Amino acid sequence: MxxxxxxxxxxxxxxxxxxxxxxxxxxxxxxxxxxxxxxxxxxxxxxxxxxxxxxxxxxxxxxxxxxxxxxxxxxxxxxxxxxxxxxxxxxxxxxxxxxxxxxxxxxxxxxxxxxxxxxxxxxxxxxxxxxxxxxxxxxxxxxSPFEEAIVLTADGVGEWATTTVAIGKGNNLEIKKEIHFPHSLGLLYSAFTYYAGFKVNSGEYKLMGLAPYGSPIYEDKIKNNLIDIKEDGSFHLDQSYFNYATGLTMTNNKFTNLFGQKVRDAKHEKLTQFHMDIAASIQKVTEDIMIRLTKSLKEEFNISNLCLAGGVALNCVANGKILKEKIFNNIWVQxxxxxxxxxxxxxxxxxxxxxxxxxxxxxxxxxxxxYLGPEYSQKIIEEQLDKAGAKYEILKEQELIDKTAIHLSKENVVGWFQGRMEFGPRALGGRSILGDPRSEQMQKNLNLKVKYRESFRPFAPSILEEEVSEWFNIDVTSPYMLMVAEVKDGLKIEMTTEEKKLFGINKLNIKRSNIPAVTHVDYTSRIQTVSSNINSKYYKLIAKFKEKTGCPILINTSFNIRGEPMVNTPEDAFNCFMGTELDTLVIGNCFLLKKNQNIRLKKDYKNQFELD
CATH class of the missing domain: 3.30.420.40 (ATPase, nucleotide binding domain)
Structure with a gap:
């Protein structure tokens, strides 16, 4: 061994x-x-x-x-x-x-x-x-599931490299091309994250979530001033606009003057249409670069499989665009x-x-x-819950799944803690908060009452693997929630002329589809397909929900509040349950209702974690 x-x-x-x-x-x-x-x-x-x-x-x-x-x-x-x-x-x-x-x-x-x-x-x-x-x-x-693949890695910076292309065959992997610091797609995206008032290295996904509320009206300004994009997708950044190579900030006054507004102070300044348009613009530029890069790599190496890694590969909107372009037969993202x-x-x-x-x-x-993290036995779960003073009932698996599905169908919000914890930033049905995607209020309520975060942030659907192409314009599996696709036309609810005139965040409360809580403002969703042979308990829950409602989808978001890492232990889960407006907690075979808990155990949870 x-x-x-x-x-x-x-x-x-x-x-x-x-x-x-x-x-x-x-x-x-x-x-x-x-x-x-x-x-x-x-x-x-x-x-x-x-x-x-x-x-x-x-x-x-x-x-x-x-x-x-x-x-x-x-x-x-x-x-x-x-x-x-x-x-x-x-x-x-x-x-x-x-x-x-x-x-x-x-x-x-x-x-x-x-x-x-x-x-x-x-x-x-x-x-x-x-x-x-x-x-x-x-x-x-x-x-990856490929014998041979092109591997594209894009992030902020490693030692020198910021973007690399490698070719993998069998047990061999060789880097063929590199773009070096300070020219970095990851750092360019982070510069706009910083400019919009979000935290670098953690707020990039907020910028991505904000982008559909805006229009990419600054796209040409970015391409004409900040970045020179070559035909093959390689690029060169004009360092006179940035401060990250030598300074303590990402951008400088020249950058501020180019766009006409100073860096947003998140504590004192609200997001405006300007920030939404800025987000839309850098998102569009990122997608264009990734599509150009992948097209030229396909042409050069003529390999039909693509693997993606690095922080930029977490930009699931860009991944979805690469998929939609059908440049490669297969794509796999770590x-x-x-x-x-x-x-x-x-x-x-x-x-x-x-x-x-x-x-x-x-x-x-x-x-x-x-699912590569810690797992807790039923004995340890009960010990930790007892120590915390929790009130719970123990149910057999079938009854547990049935009862949870009923609670979900009644628009209760459920903390779901089962099996091994996920490795990576996404909750995939091990440490998840679940809800009913058909509810018009669920997205807003989850953001404001459970996650304590910005109301514009979208939620992902977990869908039975075999049903995905019935509900979304995608015909591949997406087990890791790293692909974005549009909901099917038949499920969309077209906006009225009046609704189309609305700006920015006012678009948030318009019902866009039959599954409004997981349909983003641009009719897309970040999809997780769930397979019975990889997470059978979670699969059974969604199947039971479908049996009761006709809908094979649940909202799935990570089990935590903003600024907090995903819960790991049963104790973490109970603390989050008692510190938020979660209705139900299902942990191992234990079933907990908020209304049955000792009111004195309620926690002031919201201010425990720094804003992310």
Whole structure:
């Protein structure tokens, strides 16, 4: 038995993954254990979990691999400051002491941290370092259902690379092309995230959700000033508008002057039509670049499968556009496409590329539905609920599913905690909040009363896999909620002339389809297809809901409030249940109603987590 531990850390979304004989056994993000969103610290708890799950001590692990090369990153930092000097001296002075203290000596630091797991771990020769973009590409190709594929990775920045193209065949993967820092599609998108008043590295999906409320009226301004896009989709950014290479902010005064408004102060300024149009414009530019890139890659390499990774691959709207263009026969996106997935990719790259181990291609994929996190026995669930003072009844599975489906059909909001926790940013039916998609009020209520977040944020439908093409314009599976498609014409409710005149957020409350709670303002949905052989309990629940209502769909959003990581333990789930207006909690075989709980256990939950 050969074991590899993969680690990603120190930028955002620290995580750990363990492989046994090349098989993915367990993977989790540190944030789920520390309850600190996007936790970037050394993933002590995540490592403890994956080791325990694999029933192995750290000293028994054969190799440990870190997802990037710190020295190359330091080289990029120094060269960037020299190239832009004297600009950026202030941020240079802030960054260098940290690098000299910790990051340059990351091997020693990692070794010291690793020893805390196991005193018998003494061999630093077991420690390896991967390349950031190779880790991303490996996370996308090796678990994919393809023998051969083009792998496109796009994110903020790794060591030097911001966009890479790799070719995967069998157990081999080779990077063929790179675009280097400071030219970055991820950082361009993040600059607009910052400009619209959202947090960089966590607010990008808000910008994507806001885009359909606006019109891309600044598209030409972006293309004529900020970015030069070549025919093949490669690009060059005019650095005179940005501050991220050397400064402490993403954009500068020249950027502000170009668009005519200052950076939005999220605490004091509401979103306006301007911000919606800005969001629509950068979204359109991103989609155009991704479509140009993928078209030119298909032409150049003539391979019919595409894999995507890196933070930009979480832009499910752009993914949906690539799918709609039918450039490739098949597309597969790594569900943990951001830096967390680097821990997985680094381990797989070491196993397949460096050690030349064969690869068995799974026709679905080898991510096991991305249910790779902790699982809690019925005994532990009951112990944690008892300790918290919860009132619950224990039901057999069939009764539990039946009762939950009835509650959902009556427009109750249900916290659903079953099986293993998901790896990656999406709740996929393990740690989910569920609702009735037919309800006209559900989207608004879920945002304002349960998630405590902006009312414009869309929700995803979970649909029985075999029903998807009956309800949406998509004929492929989308198990990881990373594809967006339009609802079928027959389900759409056309807007009246008066409604079409409405601007921005006023469009929110217009009923757009027979499933209004999961139909975004542009008639699209971010789809999760649910298969009976990957998550049978969740599948049975949706099937039972269909039996009662005729609708094979549930709203699925992550089990947390804004600013909080997804719940991990039964205790986390009960805290969130008591701190929000969730009606029902279904956890293992335990069924909890809010009205039966001790009122004194209600929590002031809303202000516990920092705004994301």
């Amino acid at each position: 050969k074991t590899i531990l993969g680690i990603s850390a120190f930028y955002h979304d620290s995580a750990a993954t363990i492989l046994v004989d090349g098989k993915i056994i367990a993977a989790a993000q540190e944030e789920r254990f520390t309850r600190k969103k996007h936790d970037s610290s050394y993933p002590f708890n995540a490592i403890e979990f994956v080791l325990k799950f694999a029933k192995i001590k750290l000293s028994e692990v054969d190799q440990i691999i870190f997802f990037e090369k710190p020295f190359l990153k330091f080289e990029r930092l120094l060269e960037t400051y020299v190239a832009f000097a004297p600009r950026g001296f202030k941020s240079f002075c802030m960054a260098i002491p940290l690098w000299l203290k910790d990051k340059l000596f990351q091997k020693k630091m990692l070794f010291n941290e690793l020893k805390k797991h196991d005193n018998n771990f003494t061999d630093d020769k077991k420690l390896y370092f991967s390349d950031h973009h190779l880790s991303h590409a490996a996370s996308a190709f090796f678990p 569900p943990a496409a951001g830096d967390a997935g680097g821990s997985l990719g680094a381990a797989l790259a070491l196993w397949h590329i460096e050690q030349d181990n064969p690869r068995n291609v799974n026709q679905n994929d080898s991510m096991q539905g991305s």
